[in-house]
Amino acid sequence: MRKNLVFLGPPGAGKGTQAKRLAQELGLMHISTGDILREAVKKGTPLGKKAKEYMDKGELVPDDLIVALIEEVMPPEGGVIFDGFPRTIAQAEALDEMLSKKGMGIDAVVLFDVPDEVVVERLSGRRVCPSCGAVYHIKFNPPENDEVCDRCGTKLIQRDDDREEVVRNRLEVYRRQTEPLIEYYERKGILIRLDASKEIEEVYQELKKVVGA
Template sequence: MIVVFLGPPGSGKGTQAKKLSQELNLSHISTGDLLREAVKKQTPLGLKAKEYMDRGELVPDSLMIALIEEVMPKEGGFILDGFPRTVPQALVLEDMLNRHGRNLDKVFLFDLSEEVVVERLSGRLTCSQCGAVYHKKYNPPKQEGICDLCGGKLIQREDDKEEVIRKRYRVYAEQTKPLIEFYQERNKLTRLDAEQDIQEVNRKLLEVLKNGG
């Protein structure tokens, strides 16, 4: 089983992908983690990707596909989290899977309004030392501004500031609209209400995958 997760930042895609990968024994391929790991390990593909990232440019589709192909299990299913983001990327992914005699089974769209995304992300606090993540409303630290785990100072990352989040959301919405239509035409798309709690979203995911609807 091969599935793709689409959704705006803060929609819970990563959390659900981790849960589902354990429940159904699927590999979880997060393109963000993949890039960071390849750069950290200084693999040939990672070094190439770093050149683009250092210039503030998007990593080319061909390079992202090569990275995915490198870690894609030869057997067994996987969840793609963060790719594709555009129709050209979806076509390249389709071609790659065809070359391996495989098909994409399902695409899940995590639906979340801009206002909820802003509330979820702008409340995030990150430890400047150990990287632990808290939330002002949903998961506050025991002592304000201090990490429970290491005592480090909690900060708000630049990309968690409201104006940045709104910009990211609009870019996501603009980029993803044609992709949503692309997968709808292929009868691959299932919408999920990502405003529901984690357990309910997970229950719906499992129901769709096990019953096909």
């Protein structure tokens, strides 16, 4: 049975960047509810339309929509990095139940610790290309030509959930609904804290150490 990991932390903590890299290196499946939901929104599926109402306001998508989606994509042999899921105690319990039925469990939970102001700077400065999906940052990774994609020349946009006021609301929602998970996983003895305010490469090398990669 392969390792199942949960990456926990506020929006903008770098969970997705690190999850994709680690999953590729270790041959694990990267399950990001954010990516899955955005794809559903883009396609205009019934789930996507419901989810968009919550995402545009910076609120969490209800448990029943998320849990059903996760169960559909969960591989039978395990070996998953859950990125941004679970977000609530109810989701954590549902995930534990789902994995238990498959004879699996969560092997480790990595908490990406980042101060609020770092999160706001990271997310509110992010710009994306609506055509090719390239991601930029106005301070840390700006395009060569202001607000225009280097790859395809399309005008860059700021996602609705990256606006500063929405980011701050997302942080409040995180504290209210997701932080209780820290205690939940601490009681199980599987929580690992990671300083995610450092440089990306430094965080990645530390991440590999703590998960035994």
